[in-house]
Amino acid sequence: MLTERQLEVLLSVVHEFIESGEQVGSRTLSKRYLKGRSAATIRNEMADLEEMGYLMQPHTSAGRVPTTMAYRIFVDTVLQRRPRGEQGRGTWMVRLREHRDGLRGALGSASELLSQLSSYVGMAAVTQLKQARLNKIDFVRVDTSHFLLLVILEGGVVHHRVVNMPYDLSQDALEDLARKINTLSGYEWKEVSEALQSYIFKGLGKYTDSCRKALDELDALLAGERTTLFTGSLANLFDIPDFQDIVRFRALFSVLEQEGELAKLLAQYGKKDGIGVIIGEENQVPELEDCSVVFSSSSTEGARTMLGVIGPKRMNYERVIAALDRVLCDIDMDGLTDNPDGEGDGHDER
């Protein structure tokens, strides 16, 4: 489809545009990338590439700018050339749990770290899968009308929630229910839930209603595939020249802050493990059309964890992918560092 030279021109345009941020003209290419050929020749190639949809002009008689199609080719090339040794990690998720503040703290730190390394916006997410297995549950009385519902999943993820319990439920009954559920430790919630159906009606007598309420709360906590998302520092966005247009910036910002759209996006693309890149309008969120997302996902039986960076379409993909690889690597080797923001110079990595 593309001749050798066309590809060369295309990649050069993308590369130069990523560096300079300005439309790239034929003269520049001729001087810096394809020294053999003259500007006029390159102009012809560029005209062809524009016709094919890889380049476009912001206005008549201006330099060319890459389209999403061009970025796609560029990124795929980068991904292919990535050193073999840094690919194919899928086990790092295991280490996260060792972080001193639990999974939430770990993901928070990871997203911050990614923000710093990439100088864009780091993010980290975990999705509770339906196959999560129960480790232990507990009910703790808080006061006369409230108790705390506590669920620990295999792997150390903890959910808790205060439940208003107006019915007259004795501590004994609660403990009984908890004990019963805990014998089913190691099973998926769905199985546990089914196994308990009969028990409730048989063994509990007048406490049936209350126990059912407790179970419903548990169900709400465990049945869905809820995603928790952490976004690193958004401050870096201010330094990105692509986002100077204040009104679009505001829109972008709102989307990132609300997290909902991002979570959807990640859920959609994260189903297979490994590194992926979503460029510009490839994501379906209009506010994110000027952004690209580089992410890596890793699934274990009970949860899917994703780390990623979101930045301008015109981001430095090599650097971001390298940063992501590095963080994944750090997680593999040491768990997360205790003090991720105490580095100071980790910013202008070459």
Add this chain to the structure above:
Amino acid sequence: MLTERQLEVLLSVVHEFIESGEQVGSRTLSKRYLKGRSAATIRNEMADLEEMGYLMQPHTSAGRVPTTMAYRIFVDTVLQRRPRGEQGRGTWMVRLREHRDGLRGALGSASELLSQLSSYVGMAAVTQLKQARLNKIDFVRVDTSHFLLLVILEGGVVHHRVVNMPYDLSQDALEDLARKINTLSGYEWKEVSEALQSYIFKGLGKYTDSCRKALDELDALLAGERTTLFTGSLANLFDIPDFQDIVRFRALFSVLEQEGELAKLLAQYGKKDGIGVIIGEENQVPELEDCSVVFSSSSTEGARTMLGVIGPKRMNYERVIAALDRVLCDIDMDGLTDNPDGEGDGHDER
């Protein structure tokens, strides 16, 4: 110090400036606020007020702008005139615990809600005080070398943390320790800790080291006065005309995002209960010199909770204070609403 009329002029300037955002001139005042007097008279008063430090001119031959001193007088007046019935709430903190996602969820929602109502930036914080009392602790084995440390305080606040435990500590020993600690339910941690000292050396034999480590972890979790802070949507900042200067905006944004400075500020001012206002440079954070903070704090035995709004110095104080009062009131009456962001029109409340 100030004559009646000077005060009137001063308050008018502040009021008009808050509304319009532009320097206010003598003519405007004469027409809208002090209809009896002519512009020239007011000019003289303004010149005096400027000399006294209440007003300033952005440049020669421009209107006047209030200084922080002027805001101070204005705000104090507003606070004094506030309807009696809405003051003096100190019990709302109790209700927070009923929120379906626990205290953290409640504070997150509260900060969002405040953002929406005020159209500035809402925030909510809780500081764990040293007097917090223990309800229950638990150790749950996660895998061979990790266990989950779980602390529930009176009131339903939950802390948890995965601890790496390389020593050979049996489940029995852990359970024993937990049981022992749980007999001290209802005491402050300091007391619990002291009471346990002897037990460790007496009853545990070779497990002493491990138990000491567990206790150290607990201590780290409970001894300090750590503040958790939630910041509502920052998106509103974009709509504030005072913050259009991109470079100062960026600085402000970073401070708000990092939360550290804010937490310090709240810790410093939150010691006595009730509503307070910090105007401009009265706070010591240079990046916040164009901002004011309106907050309300409430202490119980175990924790201090604060709700607040941060906005431009030139904020609509009446409206913000009313919003805060209203949220406090809502908390008192219903706990927090289940779906605080599903309101859509809650924005331009009059």
Add this chain to the structure above:
DNA sequence: CTTAGCACTCAATATGTTCGAGTGCTAATA
């Protein structure tokens, strides 16, 4: 197929002009 040359386009920048709100001061007035 490639290259040099030329006329043309268009955004960005700089320059100049006008406009209006607001002040300070002074002299007249109640």
Add this chain to the structure above:
DNA sequence: TATTAGCACTCGAACATATTGAGTGCTAAG
């Protein structure tokens, strides 16, 4: 003595108008 009207002056904001320069498309020559 306190207040007001009048006037000259200042300064930023907004608009219109040149100027510049990088880049293109096209054509004709190599």
